[in-house]
Amino acid sequence: MHQTNMDDIQFNLLRNHANRSITWLDENLERFYPIVDPKDTSSLQAFSELSLLYVYLAEWKDEFSAFPSKKWMDFILKNIERPDFAQMARKRPSITFSFILPYLMMRSIGYRSEYYEDTLKFLDEWAFFRSIEVVPYRVLDLEFMYWKSGYREQDPNWIHLFNQTLLARCKDPLFLDDEAAYSITHTLFYLTDFGNHPLILSNMNSNRMTDIVECLLVHYLRVQNWDILGELLINLNVLSQQSPLYKEAAKGFLQAWNEDGSVPPKALFRKEKDDFWTCYHTTLVGMLFCGTAIKNNKLKKGVLS
């Protein structure tokens, strides 16, 4: 088959899966409503993750016809601007990041709120960054979100931040468990801004990272953990690596999609009537996979610069 036709088929397959997922997410949009409960921040996390996806989807919106950009933006902003939500970042400093993150995401695409800007200044005065205890990839997470939002004028020291993470330290993949795999996938998300900026590390480091990611890919494809597998595939998209292992894993991941567009986190997951909370995260991951795969392929073809 002619190369262009093959690319078109792949693009169409990815677009089709992504559009189905967008439809499922859109039908469940109100489920992302962030409940202000300091004892349970799970709905806040889902809302933050939706706002992150929104920012990248807004970049790729021409690829996905089903994406109701304005509706999702209105939903996110309506909740960010809710007084009970907005006040929490100042009222409960110990969980402030959960409440500030959606604003940082929306700030990255031009949204501004005087109230939140003041909150960010308060956080600086309180030395928020120096007052928390988190694992190294979460430090990178925090720095990335601030950088992405445009609030900081200077770039963080990416190499210093990377060097603290597990991905920089681990010698081989044998000891890596699920938590470690998530640490690795997130480190690569932030270092590359999901493919928006090239990896600033040496070729040797890049090859070593590809090796670790591909080794994990074999494991998570074998055990059919679609959530971690999807994140690893995003990593390989942004590292521009499409080996036979990648292709097999991508095929498996796309086959795991439910008909309604949701993506189950694991194999043998019994579909239930209400599976929103089980499937939402892997579905967001699936969307990011489709978006980064299309973007990477277009970059390779020279369609994008």
Place this chain on the structure above:
Amino acid sequence: MRSYTTNIKRSETWLQNIVPQNDQEEKLKQLGILFCNRIINPADLQKEEPASPQYVLQHPTTLIRMNREDLFALAQKISLSEEDDFAILQEEKGVWGQTLGGLALSYARSGDLIMVITLIRAAACLKLDHPWLTLAIQYLLSQQHSDGSFGLLESESAFSGIELTQGIKLHITIEALWTISKLS
């Protein structure tokens, strides 16, 4: 080539010292000693002329989604066949090494030593080499006791209540020695 002499001499001592409880254990013991001799003295092996392959294996990455039983059966079939019965496409050699090495490490993560042993052996029979296979071999060697036997099965024994008999240890040790003999 890596030397396995220390590991093998330890296993040989363990095999020499065990007292077989039945005819099957006696045969396994003798087989194990034979493997040890072959590993330590590879020159004694009679090299046969390679035959034409009967099967050409393709699409290595499809193995990743095979269930354990099917993968085990295929790997055993490769190991038990005549040398060079199975062949792989030269251009797919790297992916084969990567796939079998990655799978061996994946099963190592689950503590499934028998699968690790079987996959390394199949890879050795296909004359594959990959850093992930090297890492899997290191894992295999780390599963040897100081007395020379293989298999760290105390937790399974404690959990299941099944006594860890000499026969079980013998079985795993022979599997490990068979694999190492293919690597040597």
